[in-house]
Amino acid sequence: MSLRIAVVTAGLSNPSSTRLLADQLAASAVSALADVGASAELDVVELRPLAHALADRLLTGFPTGDLSTAIAKVVTADALIVVSPIFSASYSGLFKMFFDVLEPEALAGVPVVLAATAGSARHSLVLEHAMRPLFSYLKTTPTPTAVFAASEDFGDTDGGALTVRIERAARELAALVSGVGGRATPRGRSLEEQFADPTPFAELLGRT
Amino acid sequence: MQFGIFTVGDVTTDPTTGHTPTEHERIKATVAIAQKAEEVGLDVIAFGQHHNPPFTASSPTTTMAYVAALTERILLSTSTTLITTTDPVRIAEDYAQLQHLADGRMDLMLGRGNTGPVYPWFGKDIRQGIELAVENYALLHQLWRDDVVNWQGKHRTPLQGFTATPRPLDGVPPFVWHGSIRSPEIAEQAAYYGDGFFSNHIFWPSSHTAQMVGLYRRRFEHYGHGKAHQAIVGLGGQAFIAKNSQDAVNQFRPYFDNAPVYGHGPSLEEFVEATPLNVGSPQQVIEKTLGFREYAGDYQRQLWLMDHAGLPLKTVLEQLDLLGEEVVPVLRKEFAALRPADVPDAPTHQSLVAAAGGGRDSTVPAPADAVTGQSPVPEGARA
Numbered sequence: 001m002s003l004r005i006a007v008v009t010a011g012l013s014n015p016s017s018t019r020l021l022a023d024q025l026a027a028s029a030v031s032a033l034a035d036v037g038a039s040a041e042l043d044v045v046e047l048r049p050l051a052h053a054l055a056d057r058l059l060t061g062f063p064t065g066d067l068s069t070a071i072a073k074v075v076t077a078d079a080l081i082v083v084s085p086i087f088s089a090s091y092s093g094l095f096k097m098f099f100d101v102l103e104p105e106a107l108a109g110v111p112v113v114l115a116a117t118a119g120s121a122r123h124s125l126v127l128e129h130a131m132r133p134l135f136s137y138l139k140t141t142p143t144p145t146a147v148f149a150a151s152e153d154f155g156d157t158d159g160g161a162l163t164v165r166i167e168r169a170a171r172e173l174a175a176l177v178s179g180v181g182g183r184a185t186p187r188g189r190s191l192e193e194q195f196a197d198p199t200p201f202a203e204l205l206g207r208t
Numbered sequence: 209m210q211f212g213i214f215t216v217g218d219v220t221t222d223p224t225t226g227h228t229p230t231e232h233e234r235i236k237a238t239v240a241i242a243q244k245a246e247e248v249g250l251d252v253i254a255f256g257q258h259h260n261p262p263f264t265a266s267s268p269t270t271t272m273a274y275v276a277a278l279t280e281r282i283l284l285s286t287s288t289t290l291i292t293t294t295d296p297v298r299i300a301e302d303y304a305q306l307q308h309l310a311d312g313r314m315d316l317m318l319g320r321g322n323t324g325p326v327y328p329w330f331g332k333d334i335r336q337g338i339e340l341a342v343e344n345y346a347l348l349h350q351l352w353r354d355d356v357v358n359w360q361g362k363h364r365t366p367l368q369g370f371t372a373t374p375r376p377l378d379g380v381p382p383f384v385w386h387g388s389i390r391s392p393e394i395a396e397q398a399a400y401y402g403d404g405f406f407s408n409h410i411f412w413p414s415s416h417t418a419q420m421v422g423l424y425r426r427r428f429e430h431y432g433h434g435k436a437h438q439a440i441v442g443l444g445g446q447a448f449i450a451k452n453s454q455d456a457v458n459q460f461r462p463y464f465d466n467a468p469v470y471g472h473g474p475s476l477e478e479f480v481e482a483t484p485l486n487v488g489s490p491q492q493v494i495e496k497t498l499g500f501r502e503y504a505g506d507y508q509r510q511l512w513l514m515d516h517a518g519l520p521l522k523t524v525l526e527q528l529d530l531l532g533e534e535v536v537p538v539l540r541k542e543f544a545a546l547r548p549a550d551v552p553d554a555p556t557h558q559s560l561v562a563a564a565g566g567g568r569d570s571t572v573p574a575p576a577d578a579v580t581g582q583s584p585v586p587e588g589a590r591a
Contacts, residue, residue: 060473062411062412064413194392196419201399204342
């Protein structure tokens with residue numbers, strides 16, 4: 001089984017601890033999938049270079065250039081890893097903008113690991129109180145473990161508690177992707193798919 | 209091929225002067241624009257239908273009838289007639305009345321509208337937008353073709369023995385275009401009936417228009433109305449023209465930057481690159497417009513949006529001079545040279561009458577009036 005995982009990361013600085021966490025999650029997911037006999041390719045989508053295009057998309061209604069490519073990668077992936085920095089007690093505005101511009105139900109049924117970074121561990125429940133409801137609304141299938149990394153976790157010397165959480169989330173993702181748990185909800189048809197294969201008019205007239 | 213303009217009738221502040229026209233000014237300006245369009249040799253002018261500020265165009269047939277009386281040649285159309293929230297019985301009657309007054313010099317384009325709140329103003333539910341477009345048009349189609357209609361649907365009261373009056377001129381219903389910005393269902397609907405399909409085209413990338421028109425053409429052939437390349441396609445366009453292209457950019461930029469639909473977003477240059485917007489010399493506008501057929505095929509109607517974003521009437525009239533004198537004559541010649549002989553023109557009243565084997569009076573006399581019990585038409589004189 002060959003799969004594609006899209007990694008969406010909303011870090012703003014370079015180097016970015018958000019990207020660092022995303023990379024660790026991605027590597028663990030590839031390894032956990034290998035353990036269940038699946039190979040996975042990664043597509044990393046950095047949102048920072050798409051910030052202008054996202055604002056334009058909100059104003060004009062259509063995505064351009066690199067944003068179209070990024071959206072296509074995300075809505076066709078077999079699994080997602082999404083990572084946002086915490087700003088003002090929630091995921092960042094940039095992170096939300098990306099998910100705001102997807103077609104309805106574009107991510108339905110997709111297994112996803114939720115993750116966030118912040119300066120302080122006091123923000124860790126943002127994952128449960130803000131990010132998880134967002135991904136429930138999007139009809140994705142989030143793993144039970146969401147991964148939060150505070151600055152202190154990256155300098156962690158007490159046996160790698162962050163690594164343990166990363167690996168647990170990765171194993172859960174692998175189980176969802178490879179088992180029957182994922183994809184219980186079919187993904188909505190994209191606009192392109194609707195144009196390629198329209199609903200016949202007799203059906204629209206209710207005369208089938 | 210037909211060339212013309214379409215308007216939505218918006219009242220927008222001119223960002224360069226701060227002047228906001230009154231509704232009265234805007235309505236009269238729309239009439240002046242229509243007269244100018246005829247004067248410079250354009251073939252079509254289409255009027256919008258909206259029921260909320262900042263628009264002034266709530267009654268397109270009123271405007272069209274008035275303009276019909278002031279003009280002689282230009283074809284009057286809509287952009288668009290709201291098929292979702294306007295009772296199809298009113299559409300059938302209003303446009304048939306107009307068809308008689310304008311001697312057939314009209315058609316119409318159906319659309320779903322631009323704003324959610326309009327639905328409840330007319331007792332409808334936006335969640336049923338597509339369903340309303342489908343059911344209402346099925347009824348409208350029947351009202352223009354059957355003298356006596358018995359009908360039952362989900363979204364209005366049933367009709368029993370109903371005759372929409374007046375009957376269509378010469379027994380031939382007005383030609384219908386189905387306008388769409390992004391719904392595949394509307395392209396499918398246009399194809400099913402063999403009606404025209406108008407892609408709004410503007411404000412969106414050409415790849416999107418290509419797939420919408422592609423669906424319509426494919427399904428037009430599927431439903432047996434002709435070959436895909438013979439389907440009846442219209443496209444929107446948007447242009448600002450000056451002799452010198454840098455002058456066009458400089459003059460249009462403040463309007464672009466503040467435009468209600470796309471302002472404060474991408475730069476003018478990015479938008480020109482991504483969408484059909486044309487800002488430049490007549491030659492640039494000609495070249496870009498000719499490029500539309502590369503992804504939409506040979507098409508029948510090109511309408512430009514020329515009077516939005518607060519452009520003052522004087523500028524709009526100057527733009528129409530440039531469009532009509534320097535752009536359209538060249539496009540007319542170039543498109544005609546490129547078009548295969550088996551691609552038809554857009555239907556007109558005359559061509560539809562000819563296709564029907566000639567006109568016929570379609571008056572439906574009352575069988576008897578309720579007061580005297582007598583028919584107003586003598587027995588022997590009835591058709």
